[in-house]
Amino acid sequence: MPNSQWTQLHAQLHRTLLQRKILPPNQRLLVAVSGGQDSLCLLKLLLDLQPKWGWELAIAHCDHRWRSDSEANANHVASLAKNWGICYYQKTADRIPNTEAAARNWRYQSLTEIAIANNYPYIVTGHTASDRAETLLYNLIRGSGADGLSALSWVRPLADFRLPILDIGLGNPHKNPKSKIQNLKSKISLVRPLLEITRSQTGQFCQEQKLPIWEDSTNQDLQYARNRIRSELLPYLETHFNPKTQQALAQTAELLRADVEYLELAATDLLQQAMSEINEGEHENFQLPVKLNRQILQAAPLSLQRRAMRQLLQHILPNAPSFESVEKLTALIVAPNRSQTDPFPSGAIATVEKPWITIKYIAELPSIR
Numbered sequence: 001m002p003n004s005q006w007t008q009l010h011a012q013l014h015r016t017l018l019q020r021k022i023l024p025p026n027q028r029l030l031v032a033v034s035g036g037q038d039s040l041c042l043l044k045l046l047l048d049l050q051p052k053w054g055w056e057l058a059i060a061h062c063d064h065r066w067r068s069d070s071e072a073n074a075n076h077v078a079s080l081a082k083n084w085g086i087c088y089y090q091k092t093a094d095r096i097p098n099t100e101a102a103a104r105n106w107r108y109q110s111l112t113e114i115a116i117a118n119n120y121p122y123i124v125t126g127h128t129a130s131d132r133a134e135t136l137l138y139n140l141i142r143g144s145g146a147d148g149l150s151a152l153s154w155v156r157p158l159a160d161f162r163l164p165i166l167d168i169g170l171g172n173p174h175k176n177p178k179s180k181i182q183n184l185k186s187k188i189s190l191v192r193p194l195l196e197i198t199r200s201q202t203g204q205f206c207q208e209q210k211l212p213i214w215e216d217s218t219n220q221d222l223q224y225a226r227n228r229i230r231s232e233l234l235p236y237l238e239t240h241f242n243p244k245t246q247q248a249l250a251q252t253a254e255l256l257r258a259d260v261e262y263l264e265l266a267a268t269d270l271l272q273q274a275m276s277e278i279n280e281g282e283h284e285n286f287q288l289p290v291k292l293n294r295q296i297l298q299a300a301p302l303s304l305q306r307r308a309m310r311q312l313l314q315h316i317l318p319n320a321p322s323f324e325s326v327e328k329l330t331a332l333i334v335a336p337n338r339s340q341t342d343p344f345p346s347g348a349i350a351t352v353e354k355p356w357i358t359i360k361y362i363a364e365l366p367s368i369r
């Protein structure tokens with residue numbers, strides 16, 4: 001591994017880790033390395049901080065087989081790991097993912113599998129303040145609430161992936177496999193320690209340290225909205241409005257994140273209260289039919305009503321609830337008696353009967369006169 005002097009960026013990351021306590025000392029960390037400037041900068045900084053923190057570091061690379069140079073990119077990261085004497089893991093996609101979202105899903109699933117199989121409780125990525133600013137702008141343009149604008153948190157539990165049991169070598173899958181997998185998954189955190197550092201800082205660091213960056217050819221492709229935001233919109237905003245646009249937007253995202261966390265907790269509380277009397281202990285499972293007390297919901301502000309209804313639909317529907325689904329359920333909180341929604345994607349329907357909203361499958365409804 002190349003020697004390194006302690007720079008301002010080392011000090012900044014060290015400070016962030018001390019303040020935020022997002023990567024405890026003496027832990028096994030799996031660093032997700034694409035080969036680009038952000039993840040190489042992250043890797044080098046963590047390696048340099050390693051003696052102070054006592055971590056055990058490993059590299060994970062995911063080859064999506066998306067670009068003609070994907071294999072060469074993977075080989076580049078593998079040989080860097082070898083030269084620097086770092087343990088290296090790689091996953092290669094069986095089938096080329098057909099969308100960016102599918103590629104991202106496959107990547108997080110692969111990283112989680114590597115982490116579980118090799119006992120790494122932390123997966124660390126090189127997301128920067130610039131990524132945060134771009135995500136905020138992208139979501140703002142597409143129409144998003146505070147949740148989308150607060151995108152990218154410092155730590156996220158990786159608990160949403162279904163892992164094939166045989167892939168992760170858990171032994172006998174017949175002995176309550178579900179609870180075993182959930183236990184393991186809930187112990188893995190995705191950590192993003194560079195969220196206060198901009199892309200121009202990581203670029204400069206890589207240059208100074210002479211790190212061998214692999215240039216992703218698709219980064220220049222303006223067909224991708226994110227690239228256009230990065231190479232045209234942000235520079236425009238920086239030239240004409242605020243030279244520190246990226247930091248300012250990242251800060252906005254940080255403030256909104258705390259607000260969103262608070263509101264989500266309050267909404268969970270509200271939902272539990274609205275469900276508690278009638279569903280007698282069943283409300284944790286969200287099995288239909290579900291009944292909600294409208295009087296309790298009516299006393300809450302609209303923001304919490306919306307969030308509570310969204311949380312409920314997240315439990316009931318097969319996919320993330322749309323804005324329209326949330327709105328039509330929320331509307332029932334103050335709607336006249338006997339109002340009802342049209343069916344949700346799961347085939348369930350919500351009806352109003354005096355103080356109650358009932359959500360059940362259509363077949364369970366009494367015939368409507």
Ligand SMILES: Nc1ncnc2c1ncn2[C@@H]1O[C@H](COP(=O)(O)OP(=O)(O)OP(=O)(O)O)[C@@H](O)[C@H]1O
Binds near residue numbers: 125
């Ligand atoms: N092919 C890869 N293999 C391993 N890690 C990767 C790979 N691609 C990206 N990463 C990790 O994810 C971080 C973010 O990468 P990038 O911004 O390209 O992804 P994104 O898809 O825009 O982000 P997100 O995954 O949050 O949607 C990188 O700094 C790196 O840590």
